[in-house]
Amino acid sequence: MKRTKVISAFSIFFVLTLFSADALCDTNEKASTWKAGVARMVITPEQSMWLAGYAARDHQSEGTLHDLWAKALAIEDAEGNQAVLITTDLLGFPKALSDQIRDQLETELKLSRAQIILSSTHTHSGPVLKDALYDIYPLDEQHINIIEQYSNKLVDQIVALAGEAFRSIEPVQIYVHNGVTRFQVNRRNNDASTLNSLTELKGPNDHAVPVIKVVDTQGDLMAVAFGYACHPTVLDGYDYSGDYPGFAQIELEESYPGATALFFMGAGADQNPLPRLTVGLARQYGKELAAAVERVLEEDMRELSPQLSVSYSEIELPLNPPPSKEELLEIAQDSLTYIKRWADNMLDKMEKEESFISSYPYPLQVWQMGDQMVVNMGGEVVVEYAIKLKQIFAFL
């Protein structure tokens, strides 16, 4: 049985190899071809908004370094099974907004949760979204109105985008392979302030650059989806931008005119691009990542047989009990404004006798595309998850 090398990535989302292609092909000789369609849309806010990602920011955005995008790659296998990968240059989707989008996709396009990967690149230079991070920033009523308007429009835009991608599906071939690049640094195990004098860095890391290539019947590149397990935290300023993944997508779309490049964030909650904090570095890392993808696109890649299966479940994860009133009163004295704001809001809810959640329905999703396994996990996942899953499901 032929085993192929693992791809990694994550929505936080990674891609793993599970079965051999031969075994799957035997059971489906009539399989003809994949179909795929892509759509993309600028989602840069038209007005100034608070930028999500850093508590230290003290005012709204000032400008735009480059546009933020939402992109959709719709796929259909030889049996007509469908799914859609949606990527967005945003920090992340708050659960309520994610549910709203996926409910609307179910109503309008008859897509189940399992068929939709809704991912964000985790750029720290995108807008704050509805009902997330409200404690972090000093938001007034007008700020919240703008956030809610933007978020509601985003729901409609993403649903329309997915519809557009499905309407444009045509026969394609899909290939996968892993590239590599190494600008990520484990931010828990290395001190960024002494990085220049370090002669070796401590892991763990996941250096894989998983690449999914979609080629039309003319042999032209229609779409390339690629990932990397590293925080988009090069930039901490006040301009909208997709950070290094934004630069990587721009670079690839310039290199392959007509193709759509979609970035998905890997299991990099504990990985930072270091050094960081300049536009030049964000551009450099974007080019490095794009170069890793281009190398893979130009070499032999593994073709996937046109068979798709999807699954999704939510695991009820119990939370620690909430702090007591006394503890919250103490936390409310914290010198950090956002900690104080959070504690005050919790006290306010307690006063109104609102109940606190005691568990969280954690989403876990797996797609099997031919012999390629794609794992999508909610939230921010540290690199050990990708490493462990690769050890369980594939050979490294």
Ligand SMILES: [Zn+2]
């Ligand atoms: Zn993060």
